[in-house]
Amino acid sequence: MDNDKLIIGGHEFHSRFILGSGKYSMRLIEAAVRDAGAEIITLAVRRANTKQQESILDYIPEGVTLLPNTSGARTAEEAVRIARLARELGCGDFVKIEIMRDSKYLLPDNQETVRATEILAKEGFVVMPYMYPDLNVARDLVNAGAAAVMPLASPIGSNKGLASKEFIQILIDEIDLPIIVDAGIGRPSQACEAMEMGAAAIMANTALATAGDLSMMASAFRQAIEAGRKAYLAGLGRVLTRGASASDPLTGFLHD
């Protein structure tokens, strides 16, 4: 397990839990990162509030990789603008592409996402596109230069879990890039299940931000993700199509 690394765009990580930083106080970030064991944290880019002197960056422990998203973008061009601004903010070259035209369900626009991936990969970004799990689009993202593919489990912020399980499994089986399940994972058990399926990592935000104890939930997710990964590497036992199979010897009974 010690040698089990997650590699994204040539960068190595040991943690397979990508932490969101939205919808909770920045003062809780340090504890959340610690209890999650996270090495990557997502951020958003917004118009600066000139009254605010505090920066969220002050609360993120050193050594944690920043993954700015392009939320708010409705087209590839807007996502590219946001990514370039994020890079100018001095966070490195990682970017999570998030393009939505639909404000009710917040579903990603796969076609625009492929276009933005192509542009930003050419500019040297480590591109991690958030997408609706579709094999053809995932292949297009590979060809466009994505460093990972981030399919949604269920709508953003819903905590509904692996609604798109079958389609994520197809991506895991067919795409030769880390498949990072993003959006909708609400419970540690769901994160664990995705990891057992062979997902490379889990991204969660709302599940923690809406939990009773954010830090304790971060720790629970960490354990679940590690357990799921271990189970995947161990190879799950088979499932019988019917009947039963005794675990005990079928000889030597007392009545023999």
Place this chain on the structure above:
Amino acid sequence: MVKINGADTDMAGKTVSEYLALTGCNPKLVAVERNEEIIPKAQYDTTVFEDGDTVEVVSFVGGG
């Protein structure tokens, strides 16, 4: 007028550095885009906003 983050301002003739100082914005924590072109930090002292410019000043916030 210079449109900054969606609002009309009278910042024409001011440099980026002057604008940031006037509004109490820490230059280290923002990125500035004028007419959809990013202004490198090294040019904040020498770049002057002109009438009709559209400017975005952004920073990081919490997000998923």
